[in-house]
Amino acid sequence: MATQDIGVVGMAVMGSNLALNMADHGFKVSVYNYTPDLTEKFVKERPHENITGYYDLKEFVSSLKRPRKIMFMIMAGKPVDSMIDQLIPILEAGDIIIDGGNSYFGDTRRRYDYCKDHGLHFYGMGISGGETGARRGPSIMPGGNAATYAEIQPIYEAIAAKAGDGKPCCTYIGSDGAGHYVKMVHNGIEYADMQLIAETYLLLKYTGGYTNAEISQIFHAWNQGELRSYLIGIAADIFAEDDPAGGQVLDKIADAAGQKGTGRWTSIEAMRQGVDISLITAACNARVSSNAAGRKKAQAVITAPAGQALHNPEFVEAVRQSLYLGKIVAYAQGFSLYRSASDTYDWHLDYGKIASIFRAGCIIQAEFLNKITEAYEADPALENLIFAPFFLEKINANQASLRRIISLAVQVGTPIPAFSNALAYLDAYRSECVGANLIQALRDYFGAHTFKRVDEDGTFHHNWHEHYEK
Numbered sequence: 143m144a145t146q147d148i149g150v151v152g153m154a155v156m157g158s159n160l161a162l163n164m165a166d167h168g169f170k171v172s173v174y175n176y177t178p179d180l181t182e183k184f185v186k187e188r189p190h191e192n193i194t195g196y197y198d199l200k201e202f203v204s205s206l207k208r209p210r211k212i213m214f215m216i217m218a219g220k221p222v223d224s225m226i227d228q229l230i231p232i233l234e235a236g237d238i239i240i241d242g243g244n245s246y247f248g249d250t251r252r253r254y255d256y257c258k259d260h261g262l263h264f265y266g267m268g269i270s271g272g273e274t275g276a277r278r279g280p281s282i283m284p285g286g287n288a289a290t291y292a293e294i295q296p297i298y299e300a301i302a303a304k305a306g307d308g309k310p311c312c313t314y315i316g317s318d319g320a321g322h323y324v325k326m327v328h329n330g331i332e333y334a335d336m337q338l339i340a341e342t343y344l345l346l347k348y349t350g351g352y353t354n355a356e357i358s359q360i361f362h363a364w365n366q367g368e369l370r371s372y373l374i375g376i377a378a379d380i381f382a383e384d385d386p387a388g389g390q391v392l393d394k395i396a397d398a399a400g401q402k403g404t405g406r407w408t409s410i411e412a413m414r415q416g417v418d419i420s421l422i423t424a425a426c427n428a429r430v431s432s433n434a435a436g437r438k439k440a441q442a443v444i445t446a447p448a449g450q451a452l453h454n455p456e457f458v459e460a461v462r463q464s465l466y467l468g469k470i471v472a473y474a475q476g477f478s479l480y481r482s483a484s485d486t487y488d489w490h491l492d493y494g495k496i497a498s499i500f501r502a503g504c505i506i507q508a509e510f511l512n513k514i515t516e517a518y519e520a521d522p523a524l525e526n527l528i529f530a531p532f533f534l535e536k537i538n539a540n541q542a543s544l545r546r547i548i549s550l551a552v553q554v555g556t557p558i559p560a561f562s563n564a565l566a567y568l569d570a571y572r573s574e575c576v577g578a579n580l581i582q583a584l585r586d587y588f589g590a591h592t593f594k595r596v597d598e599d600g601t602f603h604h605n606w607h608e609h610y611e612k
């Protein structure tokens with residue numbers, strides 16, 4: 143009998159915790175995994191009165207009320223296409239497939255059309271918050287057919303994290319791949335946010351001479367103010383964590399960062415869109431270069447500049463202001479990419495709402511996000527977040543600190559590519575001349591690519607060779 147509200151496919155970390163979250167909110171959940179072991183383990187070890195395990199896909203599908211809602215929490219890529227193809231013959235017109243994995247938005251656009259051709263609705267749903275978020279309330283970014291959103295809305299709004307004002311961190315994002323796109327760029331911002339925090343640690347430790355325990359206290363203090371965020375909070379805990387084997391855990395962790403590639407997707411997509419997200423790209427590159435084969439060798443052969451530690455409160459405050467400014471630039475770049483994508487893919491993204499669903503549940507949740515929502519509510523057509531009065535004031539107030547800490551880091555050889563890119567982005571934006579006139583002249587010289595003039599309308603070519611041959 144079809145009694146179940148939703149089916150979840152994929153009983154690994156995310157799927158099992160989301161199923162429990164749904165069940166806690168009173169929804170009847172059917173669960174299925176393509177190999178039976180995970181389902182068996184889950185229903186045995188974490189039984190719930192609202193959850194029923196299935197080992198046969200047809201029986202799983204038959205258990206669901208119509209229109210059927212089936213959510214995938216499985217590995218992105220081919221497994222998603224394979225599950226869709228297994229379901230198509232046993233689903234009926236109007237049924238809804240929801241892919242909650244970290245799928246590439248281009249794949250989601252293709253699958254949306256593919257399912258539509260088979261009479262099915264397909265949602266690409268960005269989910270952020272990891273295991274705890276899935277269990278207690280994640281940030282949810284659904285993209286798909288607007289007309290059927292009402293069918294899935296009650297479930298996802300119920301299980302989503304709730305922001306300080308009680309509102310669910312779940313909102314309809316846009317058609318086809320919009321939800322996965324917003325999640326992808328969210329991850330790009332997350333890369334930038336984490337890199338800025340990592341560079342802050344380097345500055346305090348190697349330029350400032352602070353111990354891990356002191357840095358923990360500094361981060362705890364910062365987490366009471368405008369920098370309050372999940373990542374600053376957990377970083378404060380990490381700096382204080384002792385290793386049972388002696389010393390501190392952080393100092394025992396190999397200095398080589400991993401990645402699953404969503405930051406890289408964001409950078410590649412920004413290149414395609416022609417949007418400058420240099421800070422986010424710098425964060426991706428920093429993870430790559432942390433794994434560079436020649437690091438040990440370079441350490442031995444490239445001499446380090448001598449420098450003196452700057453152990454004083456003014457330095458710490460300059461770092462704090464720089465971190466805040468870096469965050470502004472990271473979000474300004476991410477939201478510029480949203481703006482461009484919204485036009486390219488005709489998604490009509492609501493930037494204020496996007497910022498509002500990042501306020502809780504997700505990894506980048508921060509006090510700061512309220513200010514982004516307010517900025518877009520005040521001016522939905524905002525060209526760039528840096529022009530919002532609140533952020534502009536911060537940029538102008540904090541830029542001297544950013545310049546100062548970059549100079550200090552450069553002198554003592556502390557690598558801070560994210561901070562440096564934040565400043566380069568702002569300087570390129572505000573400078574009267576960025577040298578593009580010379581680029582155009584060079585292009586016109588060697589390739590007759592033409593140029594525009596500042597004193598006349600039209601397109602021009604100059605006879606450079608004649609001048610050169612003189």
Ligand SMILES: NC(=O)c1ccc[n+]([C@@H]2O[C@H](COP(=O)([O-])OP(=O)(O)OC[C@H]3O[C@@H](n4cnc5c(N)ncnc54)[C@H](OP(=O)(O)O)[C@@H]3O)[C@@H](O)[C@H]2O)c1
Pocket residue numbers: 151152153154155156157175176177180215216217218220221222224225242243244245269270271272273
């Ligand atoms: N972990 C996080 O913090 C997080 C946060 C947000 C989003 N996500 C995304 O959520 C999804 C699930 O993540 P996860 O960490 O729970 O699990 P995962 O390790 O990414 O994926 C494992 C799941 O995929 C299933 N699977 C593998 N190949 C399959 C196939 N050919 N057909 C059907 N199912 C297949 C596995 O089943 P078997 O075990 O039987 O092979 C298992 O249920 C992923 O797309 C992930 O990127 C993860």
